[in-house]
Amino acid sequence: MSAAPGRPSGDGPRWEVFKQDAAGKPHQAVGSVHAADAEHALLMARSVHARRPAAVSLWVAPADAVLSVTAEQLAAAGDEGAAPAHGDTEGAPQRYLVFRKSSHRRAITFVDHVGEVTAVGPWAALRAAIVAFPEPPALAWWIVPSERVSASPDYEAAAWFEPARAKTYKQQSAYGTTAPTRRRRQG
Amino acid sequence: MADLGAESPERLAAFEARIAAGEKIEPGDWMPEAYRHQLVRMISQHAHSEVVGMLPEGAWIPRAPSLRRKLILLAKVQDEAGHGQYLYHAAETLGVHRDELIAALLEGRAKYSSVFNYPPLTWADVGMIGWLVDGAAIKNQVMLAQCSYGPYSRAMVRICAEETFHHKQGKEMVLTYARGTAHQRAMAQDALDRWWWPSLMMLGPHDSDSPNTPQLVRWGVKTKTNDQVRQEFVDEHAPELLEVGLEVPDPELRFDPADGHWHHGPIDWDEFWAVVRGDGPLNAERLEARRRAFEEGRWVREAIAAHAARREATA
């Protein structure tokens, strides 16, 4: 677990939350929580983002560890963005998780996890990601150092995610159609 | 990163073209300051409404008439807490901090939905709130799910899926009472008498009194006006309420076969603005409850921070 710097706040810094709906599906950005550390962030993420079924794993990362770049920002940066030193201080190569959004369709989640690259800094990682994951074209990229990402513990998976399945009264489908009778209105 | 620059007519035209093409604006993309400002205003008010909205129903959790109803109401109120969090997150993507927004609420500087300043007096009110208040909220939120700002739109899509449960459980309760004993029917009618007009008002002032609406519509923040959303709400709910034998407390309510819509009588906007200004039945109590919750949670926040600091020091 790593430090979570950020602006001082009664509720701790902001953590981005990634939820996986089922084995074999990508983790997807679903929003953020405020928490004092990664363990706290995972507990908050579970309460806020896994109150319904369709969750088997959560990741959290401090929001300030995320490099977020949209297609519009990339285009505006142009050649400058391609310069090797852009935004990076050269360091030892490390692993970065790559997330991408590629559709304007109405959605419930933002960027999807698409893979991993190794690079000397987040901007170098972004350039590597653009080469490694060219299709479909990205509308937004998130680059996150993998050492800053914390996952919900596997041994807790049943305790964390199974109860939501049993609470069928939270599902609108449990209520069927409660329309009094057919609608009077025509067409 | 190149400076995306100030607001030139070209930049504004490009922004509006993106919206016209159905693109979502994402954090980091260029946006006019007025777009950002309006979104912060709308999203934070919406977040506060979810949070304050826990209070009327939360008070009924200990008095639920069965274990099933208690579980349902607990889950619903928990959902509203979650909705507040999704929305504070969406606001934070625009460069504000949740702490500032919550401070504005606690200090009485922020608005939230006027409907939560009315008291739920009986258990039938809990059902009526689910059916009408959540029903009105869904109409608004389905519209906002089309919003041009990505984070707000996504929060709305998620919230709508959960709100449908709120709406259906409330409707189920009201139908049970409406088909029950004479006493239960009377309770359902009494609840409808008190919640019908606040539900219409919560969808906001008439279009003629909403000066921001045309720009919000052009920028795809809203995709329908207050009056359009209110019409959808009345068209769905008025006939269903009548169908179960309840009387809608509006002598002028009528269906017009010519346009296919249900038309309601005049809304008492003096009452609406009085409640918005702070003179509703429970404005002071609602804020006091939020302040108390914030203070009573202080030791928890401090303990968590101390634990994290010690863990950090010994790591």
Ligand SMILES: [Fe+2]
């Ligand atoms: Fe809600």
Ligand SMILES: [Fe+2]
């Ligand atoms: Fe709700």
